[in-house]
Structure formats: structure tokens, C-alpha cells
Amino acid sequence: MADDPTFAVFDPDLPAAVGDTPAVAVDLVRLNRNIDRMARRARAGGVALRPHIKTHKSLAIMQRQLAAGAKGITASKSSEAAIFAAGGAPSVTIAYPLLDPAKIDRVLAAAATPQTGLRFVVDSPAGVRALGAAARRTGAMLDALVEVDVGLHRCGIDPGADAGLALVRTIDADPHVCFAGLLSHAGQAYRAVNAEAVRDVARTERRIMIDLAERLRKDGIEVGEVSVGSTPSVVLNDGFEGITEIRPGNYVFMDRTQIALGVAGLADIALWVVATVVSANDRFAIIDAGSKVLSSDAGPHGSDALAGFGLAWHADDPGRGAMTIAALSEEHGFVVHDGKPPAIGTRLVILPNHACPVANLAREFMVVEGRTARRWPVDARGCVS
Amino acid sequence: MADDPTFAVFDPDLPAAVGDTPAVAVDLVRLNRNIDRMARRARAGGVALRPHIKTHKSLAIMQRQLAAGAKGITASKSSEAAIFAAGGAPSVTIAYPLLDPAKIDRVLAAAATPQTGLRFVVDSPAGVRALGAAARRTGAMLDALVEVDVGLHRCGIDPGADAGLALVRTIDADPHVCFAGLLSHAGQAYRAVNAEAVRDVARTERRIMIDLAERLRKDGIEVGEVSVGSTPSVVLNDGFEGITEIRPGNYVFMDRTQIALGVAGLADIALWVVATVVSANDRFAIIDAGSKVLSSDAGPHGSDALAGFGLAWHADDPGRGAMTIAALSEEHGFVVHDGKPPAIGTRLVILPNHACPVANLAREFMVVEGRTARRWPVDARGCVS
Numbered sequence: 001m002a003d004d005p006t007f008a009v010f011d012p013d014l015p016a017a018v019g020d021t022p023a024v025a026v027d028l029v030r031l032n033r034n035i036d037r038m039a040r041r042a043r044a045g046g047v048a049l050r051p052h053i054k055t056h057k058s059l060a061i062m063q064r065q066l067a068a069g070a071k072g073i074t075a076s077k078s079s080e081a082a083i084f085a086a087g088g089a090p091s092v093t094i095a096y097p098l099l100d101p102a103k104i105d106r107v108l109a110a111a112a113t114p115q116t117g118l119r120f121v122v123d124s125p126a127g128v129r130a131l132g133a134a135a136r137r138t139g140a141m142l143d144a145l146v147e148v149d150v151g152l153h154r155c156g157i158d159p160g161a162d163a164g165l166a167l168v169r170t171i172d173a174d175p176h177v178c179f180a181g182l183l184s185h186a187g188q189a190y191r192a193v194n195a196e197a198v199r200d201v202a203r204t205e206r207r208i209m210i211d212l213a214e215r216l217r218k219d220g221i222e223v224g225e226v227s228v229g230s231t232p233s234v235v236l237n238d239g240f241e242g243i244t245e246i247r248p249g250n251y252v253f254m255d256r257t258q259i260a261l262g263v264a265g266l267a268d269i270a271l272w273v274v275a276t277v278v279s280a281n282d283r284f285a286i287i288d289a290g291s292k293v294l295s296s297d298a299g300p301h302g303s304d305a306l307a308g309f310g311l312a313w314h315a316d317d318p319g320r321g322a323m324t325i326a327a328l329s330e331e332h333g334f335v336v337h338d339g340k341p342p343a344i345g346t347r348l349v350i351l352p353n354h355a356c357p358v359a360n361l362a363r364e365f366m367v368v369e370g371r372t373a374r375r376w377p378v379d380a381r382g383c384v385s
Numbered sequence: 386m387a388d389d390p391t392f393a394v395f396d397p398d399l400p401a402a403v404g405d406t407p408a409v410a411v412d413l414v415r416l417n418r419n420i421d422r423m424a425r426r427a428r429a430g431g432v433a434l435r436p437h438i439k440t441h442k443s444l445a446i447m448q449r450q451l452a453a454g455a456k457g458i459t460a461s462k463s464s465e466a467a468i469f470a471a472g473g474a475p476s477v478t479i480a481y482p483l484l485d486p487a488k489i490d491r492v493l494a495a496a497a498t499p500q501t502g503l504r505f506v507v508d509s510p511a512g513v514r515a516l517g518a519a520a521r522r523t524g525a526m527l528d529a530l531v532e533v534d535v536g537l538h539r540c541g542i543d544p545g546a547d548a549g550l551a552l553v554r555t556i557d558a559d560p561h562v563c564f565a566g567l568l569s570h571a572g573q574a575y576r577a578v579n580a581e582a583v584r585d586v587a588r589t590e591r592r593i594m595i596d597l598a599e600r601l602r603k604d605g606i607e608v609g610e611v612s613v614g615s616t617p618s619v620v621l622n623d624g625f626e627g628i629t630e631i632r633p634g635n636y637v638f639m640d641r642t643q644i645a646l647g648v649a650g651l652a653d654i655a656l657w658v659v660a661t662v663v664s665a666n667d668r669f670a671i672i673d674a675g676s677k678v679l680s681s682d683a684g685p686h687g688s689d690a691l692a693g694f695g696l697a698w699h700a701d702d703p704g705r706g707a708m709t710i711a712a713l714s715e716e717h718g719f720v721v722h723d724g725k726p727p728a729i730g731t732r733l734v735i736l737p738n739h740a741c742p743v744a745n746l747a748r749e750f751m752v753v754e755g756r757t758a759r760r761w762p763v764d765a766r767g768c769v770s
Contacts, residue, residue, distance in 0.1 A: 020485070020487060020488070020770050021485075021770065022769055022770060023770075054715060054716070076715070076716045077716060096663070096673075096716065097663045097664055099661070099663060099729065099730055100405070100406075100661070102405060103405075123664055124664065124729050126729045126730060127729075149666065153666055153668060153669065153719075154664070154669070154671055154714065154717055154719065155663070155664040155671055155717070156664070158666070187714065276484070276485070278481070278482045278484060278540070279482055279508055279509065279539070279540040279541070281534065281538055281543070283538060284538065284539070286539055286540055288481075288769075288770075289769070291680070291682065291742060292742065292745055292767075292769050293769050295676070295680070295681060296680060296681040296682045296683070296742070297676065297681045298681070329539065329572065330439060330461070330741055330742065330745075331439070331461045331462060331481065331769065332539055332540070334538075334539065344484065344509050344511045344512075345484055345511060356715055357676060357677065357681070357715065360677055360715075360746075361745075361746075361767065361769075362767070363767050381767075382677075382746065382747070382748050382766075384407055384673075384674070384677050384678050384716065384746075385405050385406065385407060385408075385673075
């Protein structure tokens with residue numbers, strides 16, 4: 001693509017369209033293309049698509065994902081789930097163990113009108129007890145997916161032990177909680193070094209999930225859903241046989257990490273940060289975007305394979321190539337130049353290491369279409385509880 | 386202090402007082418003590434105190450700083466300055482080179498009623514021209530401080546060259562812009578390895594600033610303000626002779642970085658994150674605070690001297706000692722336990738690596754006094770433009 005003289009790293013109209021800097025720009029053409037492509041991928045693989053909205057936290061983007069065929073969404077936290085249920089999600093999986101009665105009740109209340117399908121996740125008897133108690137308080141029947149640790153070593157039961165069967169039995173013993181299937185997140189795909197290593201992670205995840213589902217079925221347990229997900233492992237894998245649902249999040253925007261993994265190319269990047277050079281010295285051009293815009297993420301899940309905190313192109317002359325952002329203060333970025341710093345006032349267009357925290361730090365997206373930009377709020381920004 | 390059996394790492398009432406987790410708790414007793422101590426330090430040193438509000442972004446905390454004797458505040462960005470001017474700051478230094486006419490006009494409009502004293506910062510002829518143009522548009526006379534690079538190599542003129550004198554001449558040539566003095570930020574103090582290294586940074590900063598002021602005075606230029614600042618270098622130094630003003634920010638909260646530098650002790654920490662254990666495995670207790678609460682900052686200005694992303698104590702049993710947060714996902718923290726993970730539902734109290742981005746990510750502070758907590762908004766959260 002870089003050999004194609006017509007290839008544009010970013011839409012040439014984007015840097016001027018955003019107005020004030022620093023700005024978090026979303027390229028609407030690329031956003032739509034990413035959304036459509038993932039929907040097609042899910043259809044081709046015979047799996048349902050339930051995107052994770054933690055990446056964008058935007059009701060407008062969710063609407064596009066649903067219109068393209070997503071059956072519902074995935075959220076991390078109860079406050080996110082409440083906003084997206086109230087905002088029209090037909091169903092929400094809260095892919096996070098909820099234990100606090102107030103958090104569970106918050107989601108149930110938000111999902112009551114309009115009626116939103118809910119799925120909770122458990123990985124401990126304490127989680128099942130919390131759901132059971134909430135079900136009895138509200139008179140609802142609650143669906144629970146069992147989270148499985150497929151190698152990230154974060155949440156989830158150990159698939160090698162008898163923990164899965166034991167937890168399903170605990171669920172079955174509560175007449176108000178219904179076992180809905182298995183769920184996993186192979187976030188260690190972000191620590192992979194290349195596309196083949198990502199495929200390995202996806203292969204292992206699928207094998208673990210299929211094996212556990214089979215073992216449960218042999219015990220007479222119906223396993224409805226087998227849900228997996230992360231953008232790298234749903235793009236790079238050997239197929240979805242035995243899987244019923246995928247939950248990618250980052251794919252709507254893509255970022256420098258996905259490029260490094262071989263999951264995306266520069267032409268897929270839909271989220272860019274536009275910044276202005278405010279000072280310069282013999283080593284650095286200083287820009288008006290720091291860690292309060294770009295975050296300090298070297299990559300997701302503590303991945304640190306990338307050098308620096310993003311890549312920056314001249315807005316008017318991307319052909320000069322990308323410069324590395326070597327360091328960040330809170331409101332300044334240190335861009336390494338080639339001895340001839342860009343003039344003060346020059347706009348730079350930045351590819352972030354990790355798009356998700358950039359969206360969460362933004363008040364709004366500047367959604368660029370042609371030469372104009374519209375403001376879309378980041379509706380669930382800062383919803384961490 | 387740790388040998389004193391009555392010493393409490395944090396107020397024992399704090400973890401329960403905050404309510405829902407994750408929460409960003411502010412200990413009001415310690416906040417007040419930090420504010421008073423810095424005000425006394427400034428008075429004893431014969432310098433004015435103009436705290437940087439980027440740390441807390443809170444009008445309520447600014448009011449306490451002003452009540453303790455601060456003469457005004459420092460802000461990074463025009464949007465912050467506008468909120469704090471409208472919120473009652475008697476004077477604001479925008480310690481950031483403003484070039485965009487819209488940004489300068491925004492600050493001037495916000496400072497018009499009630500009338501707020503403003504000081505702008507320049508480090509280039511482009512900055513002087515931008516101020517001059519704004520002054521002519523609005524009929525105001527604008528004060529400009531010249532920023533000096535004292536080693537951070539971020540913004541600021543090179544003090545070793547003739548850039549300082551040349552820039553002051555450029556300012557003098559504009560009848561609408563008035564040279565108000567010199568300003569520096571020795572942020573490289575955060576990369577120091579111990580207290581003596583911080584003192585060295587402060588010594589160098591003061592020497593550079595005094596020398597430059599003297600050279601300008603020899604040329605007949607009046608240098609009103611000689612303003613320096615960063616919490617480490619105003620706490621650890623050889624005195625303030627020749628300095629007129631200090632601009633520390635982080636001191637209101639302090640954090641793990643300040644402890645590592647020898648600037649603060651555990652008893653000075655006023656900002657804590659309270660989180661809950663939601664899952665556990667053989668290596669990690671998983672908590673409900675990740676990079677969207679704690680940030681991924683290893684430390685300010687790309688300092689990476691700290692291992693992990695914070696320290697975590699059992700809320701009910703801090704005497705067991707601190708556990709390291711080894712990794713962060715967006716909504717999960719990976720806490721290394723000693724083989725016996727805390728029970729699911731246990732609250733942990735976390736000392737963040739860097740308090741400033743934690744405050745910027747929060748919607749509100751839970752300000753704890755005794756067994757109760759009040760909500761204080763983070764008024765200028767996300768103001769990056």
C-alpha cells in the first residue's frame with residue numbers, strides 16, 4: 001500500500017476539519033468500513049457478533065454496529081451497561097464479575113425500560129450468590145455465563161480443574177440463576193509478537209473452550225453460548241468451529257498495536273489524534289497532546305512492544321514519514337525530529353499506541369466526513385464503577 | 386514512622402467511607418495539612434506561591450490554596466484557565482505557549498468578569514506575535530513571561546544562547562505586550578534517583594534563572610518575576626534566593642513517585658484509590674481498578690523508576706504490608722499476592738504512582754472526613770485544549 005502513490009495514511013482533509021487541537025478525530029468512512037467488515041466476518045464464520053463498547057463508549061457507534069448486524073453489545077462495568085441499555089441496546093453482556101448488590105441493581109433497573117436482555121458473568125460462588133440475591137430481590141430470572149481463564153490469568157475459572165463443573169452446579173442449585181454458557185477473553189493475544197503468535201493464542205482459546213463445553217455436555221449440561229473475543233484473535237485464527245459468539249472491541253478504530261500484531265494496516269486506522277507543534281528545540285518538536293490525551297499506554301494489558309507513545313505525521317506532508325513520540329508529559333508530547341523541526345503551528349496527525357484509553361480521555365469525537373466534522377459525545381466516558 | 390505502632394498508612398475509616406468502588410478518595414485532613422505546609426514553606430522562603438491546578442482541577446481545592454495564602458494559580462491549558470478564572474482565581478498564569486487566536490480569546494473572555502489577572506508564557510517570536518494580535522483585537526495590554534529551558538528540554542528558550550535577550554527585545558517591540566519576567570519548570574527532577582539528585586536539579590534551575598535575570602538586568606531590562614516550580618524541587622533545594630515565585634502542583638495529594646524521590650512520606654499521601662477484589666487466581670488478586678482509574682503512568686514525564694502501577698494494602702489489615710500492582714488492563718488491576726489471595730469482596734487501598742492523571746480520569750473526588758465522604762467535582766477534568 002505504501003508503494004501506491006495514491007495511498008493516503010490519513011484522509012488529507014482530516015487535520016483541518018477537526019478545528020481546535022488537540023482533537024480526537026474519527027474518520028467516518030474507515031469507521032463504517034471497519035464495522036461492516038467485522039459484521040461480514042462474523043456472518044461468514046457463522047457466529048454472532050456482540051462488540052465490546054469499552055473501546056468507543058459511544059451510542060452513535062453502537063447504533064452503527066447494531067445496524068450492521070450485531071445482536072447486542074458487551075460492556076465492562078455496570079455504569080456502562082446502564083447507559084447502553086437505556087440508550088437502546090437490545091441485549092448487554094456485562095463481561096465482568098459483579099458482586100456489589102448496588103451495581104447489579106443499577107443494571108437491572110436500567111434494563112427494565114426499554115426491556116434489555118442481560119447476561120452476567122461469574123467466575124466464583126460469591127458471584128453466583130450475588131446474582132441469586134439480586135434475582136430474589138427483583139423477581140427476575142438472571143442469565144449467567146461462566147468466565148474461563150484461557151491464559152490471560154485475569155478473571156475466569158481454571159479450565160484444567162473441575163472448577164467449571166462445580167460452578168455450573170452452583171448455578172443450577174439456584175432456581176433464580178440460569179447457566180447460559182461459557183465466555184473467555186484471550187487478552188494475551190496483545191502480548192503476541194506477530195500474526196502467527198496471535199493465531200496460536202486463538203487456537204488455544206478455541207481448543208480450551210470447546211473441550212470444556214464438551215466435558216460439561218457429557219455431564220448432561222446444556223452449553224448455549226461459547227463466546228470468545230478480542231480483536232486480534234477474531235481477525236487472526238483458524239476459524240470459529242464450536243464457537244457461537246465473538247466480542248471484539250478495538251476493531252472499530254484499530255491502532256498502532258493492531259498494526260504491530262499484523263491485525264490491521266494503516267489504511268484501517270479510523271481514530272487519529274490531531275495536535276499542534278507549540279515549541280521546538282534541537283531534539284524535539286513539542287506538541288499540545290500529552291498523556292492526558294494519548295494516555296501512557298505502551299499497549300493493551302501492559303504490552304510494551306512498541307517504542308514510544310505513538311507515531312506522528314506532518315498533516316500537510318505525510319510523505320515525509322512518521323516521527324516517534326519519545327516521551328509524554330501530561331499536556332506535552334516530545335516528538336523526535338530529523339534535525340529540522342516542523343515550524344511552530346504545524347499540525348501533526350498521530351497514530352496512538354492504544355485507541356481505547358484515548359477515547360475514554362476525550363470529551364467528544366470529531367467525526368470527519370469530507371471537509372466537515374461533527375461532534376459525537378463519548379457517552380460512557382469515565383464510567384468505571 | 387513505620388516503627389510507631391499508632392501510625393496509620395491511611396485513615397482507617399477511609400475505605401468504607403467512599404461507598405461504591407473504584408473510588409478516588411481524598412483525605413481532607415492530609416489535604417489541608419499539605420496545603421498549609423506548602424504555604425508556610427513559601428512564606429518562610431520569601432516567595433509567592435502560585436500552585437499549579439492541573440493536579441486536582443478542582444475549584445474547591447483552589448479555594449483552600451487561596452485561603453492559605455496562594456496569590457493566584459497556574460494552569461496548563463486555555464480551557465483550564467477559563468474555568469478557574471470564572472471560578473474565582475484572582476490571577477492565572479497559563480504556563481503553556483498559546484498560539485491559537487481562539488485559545489487566547491477564550492482566556493481573555495473568561496478573565497473579563499470577574500476581572501482576573503492573566504499572565505501568558507512565550508518561548509518563540511510566533512508566541513509574541515499571537516499575543517500581540519490578541520491584544521490589538523481586544524484592546525488589552527498582555528503580560529508575558531519568557532519560559533526558560535532549565536534541562537527538561539521541553540518548552541523554553543535556551544538560556545545559554547542569546548535567545549532570551551532576543552525574545553525580550555521582540556516583546557519590547559510590541560507596545561501591547563509587556564515583559565513580566567522569567568518562568569521555568571525543572572520537570573527532570575522527576576527523573577532524579579534520590580533527594581540529593583533532586584536538590585541538584587533545583588540548584589541548577591536556580592543558578593540558570595538567576596544568571597539569566599542578571600544578564601537581562603545588565604542590559605537595562607526589568608525582570609519582575611523569577612518563577613520556578615515542581616513539587617520535588619520546591620521541597621528539596623538550597624533555598625530560594627533570587628527567586629520570586631514557586632508553582633508546585635502535586636504537593637496537595639503527593640504520590641508514590643514523591644515518596645520514591647524522598648519528597649514525601651506515606652503519612653503525607655492525601656489521594657488514595659479504593660478498589661475491590663473481584664476475582665483471584667494462584668498469582669493475582671484481580672481488582673476493579675485498571676488503567677482507566679490508575680492511568681498507565683509509571684511516573685511523571687516518562688519516569689519509570691517504579692516497579693508496577695501502584696501499591697495496594699488490605700483495607701482492614703494494612704499491617705500485612707503492601708502488594709504490588711504488577712499489570713493493568715483497562716478495568717482490571719493485577720495485584721501480586723503472597724500465595725494467599727485476599728477474599729473476593731475485600732477492599733484494597735491503593736497508592737498510585739502518579740496522582741495527577743488519576744484525578745483527571747475521575748468524575749469526582751470522594752472527600753473523606755471522619756466516617757463520611759462528600760463528592761467534590763473534578764471541575765476541569767478532560768480540559769486539554
